[in-house]
Amino acid sequence: MIRDIFSAIRSIWIAFLHMFRKRETIQYPEEKPDLPARWRGRIVLTRDPDQGERCVGCYLCAVACPVDCISLQAAETKEGRRYPEFFRINFSRCIFCGYCEDACPTYAIQLIPDFEMSEYDRQNLVYEKEDLLINGQGKYHGYNYYKVAGLSIEGKGKGEAEKEDKPVDIRSLIP
Amino acid sequence: MSETLKIALIIIGVLLGSLTVAAGLIWLERRLLGLWQDRYGPNRVGPFGILQVLADMIKIFFKEDWIPPFADKRIFTFAPAIVMTTILLSFAIIPFAPGIIVSDLNIGILFFLAMSSLGAYSIVLAGWASNNKYSLLGALRGSAQMMSYEVFMGLSLMGVIMLSGSFQLTDIVEAQRGMWYVVPQFIGFVVFLIAGIAETHRLPFDIPEAESELVAGYHSEYSGMKFGMFFVGEYLGITLISALITALFFGGWLGPGFLPPFVWFFLKTLVFITFFILLRASLPRPRYDQLMEYGWKFLLPLTLLNIVITGMIALSAN
Numbered sequence: 001m002i003r004d005i006f007s008a009i010r011s012i013w014i015a016f017l018h019m020f021r022k023r024e025t026i027q028y029p030e031e032k033p034d035l036p037a038r039w040r041g042r043i044v045l046t047r048d049p050d051q052g053e054r055c056v057g058c059y060l061c062a063v064a065c066p067v068d069c070i071s072l073q074a075a076e077t078k079e080g081r082r083y084p085e086f087f088r089i090n091f092s093r094c095i096f097c098g099y100c101e102d103a104c105p106t107y108a109i110q111l112i113p114d115f116e117m118s119e120y121d122r123q124n125l126v127y128e129k130e131d132l133l134i135n136g137q138g139k140y141h142g143y144n145y146y147k148v149a150g151l152s153i154e155g156k157g158k159g160e161a162e163k164e165d166k167p168v169d170i171r172s173l174i175p
Numbered sequence: 176m177s178e179t180l181k182i183a184l185i186i187i188g189v190l191l192g193s194l195t196v197a198a199g200l201i202w203l204e205r206r207l208l209g210l211w212q213d214r215y216g217p218n219r220v221g222p223f224g225i226l227q228v229l230a231d232m233i234k235i236f237f238k239e240d241w242i243p244p245f246a247d248k249r250i251f252t253f254a255p256a257i258v259m260t261t262i263l264l265s266f267a268i269i270p271f272a273p274g275i276i277v278s279d280l281n282i283g284i285l286f287f288l289a290m291s292s293l294g295a296y297s298i299v300l301a302g303w304a305s306n307n308k309y310s311l312l313g314a315l316r317g318s319a320q321m322m323s324y325e326v327f328m329g330l331s332l333m334g335v336i337m338l339s340g341s342f343q344l345t346d347i348v349e350a351q352r353g354m355w356y357v358v359p360q361f362i363g364f365v366v367f368l369i370a371g372i373a374e375t376h377r378l379p380f381d382i383p384e385a386e387s388e389l390v391a392g393y394h395s396e397y398s399g400m401k402f403g404m405f406f407v408g409e410y411l412g413i414t415l416i417s418a419l420i421t422a423l424f425f426g427g428w429l430g431p432g433f434l435p436p437f438v439w440f441f442l443k444t445l446v447f448i449t450f451f452i453l454l455r456a457s458l459p460r461p462r463y464d465q466l467m468e469y470g471w472k473f474l475l476p477l478t479l480l481n482i483v484i485t486g487m488i489a490l491s492a493n
Contacts, residue, residue, distance in 0.1 A: 001473065008458060015457030018211045025214045 039113035040098045046138035054108035056082040061100035069093035079154035087129040106145040110138040197410035202228045204452050211456040240399035247304040254301035255401045258408035265290040269418045270345045272428045272436040283344040295321040302393035313392025317383030323470050328370035330478040334363040334485040348427035357424040362481040364424045375412035379458040417447035
């Protein structure tokens with residue numbers, strides 16, 4: 001019984017001492033929270049170092065999306081580069097899981113540490129391609145899909161990509 | 176005529192004052208709990224968030240006042256009024272300063288004990304009329320708790336009454352000119368404090384409302400201003416117990432002359448209100464049987480011992 005009383009008084013004292021501690025609260029609108037670099041917030045579409053769109057319209061993000069909030073239509077330019085004709089993300093559905101970023105083979109779709117996306121009108125949460133595209137490269141600098149991929153486009157034939165050997169001539173016996 | 180006017184003014188002042196303090200406590204409690212939990216609490220509405228009280232009041236006044244169809248309508252409406260009335264009536268005997276007292280009854284303490292016993296009806300009737308098993312459980316617990324702690328509450332004050340030789344609160348305060356009764360009656364003070372917490376069913380003894388077990392206990396079915404009355408009643412109860420502790424054990428309005436007597440009373444009361452809130456921030460709720468055991472097996476013998484020793488000392492001093 002004596003120990004119980006002592007322990008109760010001790011808990012009261014410890015709770016009292018907490019008034020001299022630092023506050024945990026961040027006074028949000030005035031004081032911005034310190035978000036980690038890998039925070040999964042607003043989704044953006046990035047560009048390669050030559051300002052071309054990275055997205056090749058492969059639909060992998062739309063397939064990976066567990067809530068089906070991504071919709072796009074692939075198209076092809078006359079040089080042979082694939083691009084999305086439209087790219088639409090419904091952020092009122094998005095759960096910011098980041099699976100689209102994981103699925104993307106060209107680092108095009110990325111999640112950035114920005115969460116201030118509130119809208120008064122729900123329709124405004126549907127972001128079109130021009131809302132999603134940014135002018136920078138996002139988290140992965142220097143990557144250009146068409147420069148490293150084996151795909152031939154106008155101005156770059158087979159085997160002309162970076163670190164790529166010439167195609168093997170299968171009709172020749174010379175190694 | 177001027178005498179009547181003065182009494183009317185005091186009554187209105189005490190009513191408005193106690194209700195304002197009780198409403199302000201809603202804000203104070205949230206701020207202080209925040210302070211002890213390393214956060215800020217409401218600090219947006221007005222300076223330091225003080226207008227939060229106003230916002231809360233506007234909200235609660237405009238809420239739907241819903242009476243469940245299965246409830247006993249008349250008793251359901253009547254129950255919250257009891258708690259407010261009895262506690263506000265108890266304020267009549269509190270001496271805030273010399274001359275500032277609604278009614279200086281010569282049985283002041285008995286009047287307070289009677290009123291706080293009546294307050295138990297509010298819980299029982301509210302729980303019964305709600306026709307809900309959680310409410311009824313809360314009411315059962317509440318009535319048992321209030322009845323058992325009433326016993327020590329009364330007995331713990333016997334020492335004070337023996338020392339001062341009066342039930343009148345102004346006499347008791349005046350008798351503390353030499354020494355506050357908290358020194359010779361320390362056990363009485365501790366028991367009265369604990370019984371006071373149980374009587375106002377504040378945490379850690381909030382067993383009748385125990386939101387983690389009983390939804391909200393006896394006021395589960397209440398909404399709007401009826402719930403608000405229970406809510407304000409609880410804060411009025413804290414204020415009342417703190418004011419009584421001040422008057423009975425800490426010399427009431429007595430204090431060094433650089434502050435007026437009323438301010439001394441107010442400050443001392445505020446310290447105990449703060450302590451009530453600190454208890455909420457720090458202690459967990461005991462089990463129901465632990466509460467009963469603690470009351471009957473520990474506090475009751477302690478109080479009786481206190482009475483016997485005080486009586487012996489008082490007799491031998493004569």
